[in-house]
Amino acid sequence: MFDPAPEHPYPDGHRPDEAPAPHPLLAPVLGLLGTWHGRGQGEYPTLDADFTYAQEVTFSHDGRPFLRYEARAWLLDADEAPLRPSARESGWWRMQPEGRVEALITQPTGIAEIAVGQAAGGSIDLSTSEVARTPTAKEVKATRRRYTFTDDGQLTFVHDLEAVGQPLQHHLSALLRRTA
Numbered sequence: 001m002f003d004p005a006p007e008h009p010y011p012d013g014h015r016p017d018e019a020p021a022p023h024p025l026l027a028p029v030l031g032l033l034g035t036w037h038g039r040g041q042g043e044y045p046t047l048d049a050d051f052t053y054a055q056e057v058t059f060s061h062d063g064r065p066f067l068r069y070e071a072r073a074w075l076l077d078a079d080e081a082p083l084r085p086s087a088r089e090s091g092w093w094r095m096q097p098e099g100r101v102e103a104l105i106t107q108p109t110g111i112a113e114i115a116v117g118q119a120a121g122g123s124i125d126l127s128t129s130e131v132a133r134t135p136t137a138k139e140v141k142a143t144r145r146r147y148t149f150t151d152d153g154q155l156t157f158v159h160d161l162e163a164v165g166q167p168l169q170h171h172l173s174a175l176l177r178r179t180a
């Protein structure tokens, strides 16, 4: 008889005041824990038109000094109705002393980013130190991400992109609210 493994005994935590106790190195990013929903706008000089999107973002932890990160976006039409699935990515934010962040982020478009940066005072600034691409992925040379969160559950996100022969410049801006 097949004997399935028991349920995972260490579920992720999504709130700083719930089990498991967050690792002390997570202190500068505790305000990110949870699930966020919001909308954003995007542009890039190679695209025919700007676009509007919605997004769900989740940060969780298992008591060790890293965050699990997952983001899923979908495009919206002019009436804000869902148009089609868009970018998604997931990864790990490894927290270091003094709020230093080492992030690994992968996308189904064949891009894997290693980003490094700093978390302090409710904002996190990450810049790629390396980008790896699968053989058919588009050329992405660098990204810069800025996350800013407030105590009342608001998160802003700005994303700059150096890709497909274009210099580093604005690709996305979004405003999200914590929903869980």
Ligand code: HEM
Binding pocket: 042, 044, 046, 047, 051, 053, 055, 073, 074, 075, 086, 087, 088, 089, 111, 138, 139, 140, 143, 161, 163, 164, 171, 172
């Ligand atoms: C919320 C997240 C994002 C959304 C909603 C989004 C949306 C879009 C859209 C709508 C396009 C036009 C092509 C298409 O319709 O699929 C596009 C192109 C592109 N995006 Fe994003 N994107 C997101 C995140 C990212 C990230 C994280 C990267 C890179 C690390 C990226 C890199 C690119 C590149 C390289 C192109 C192609 C440009 C071209 O070939 O002209 N995007 N994005």
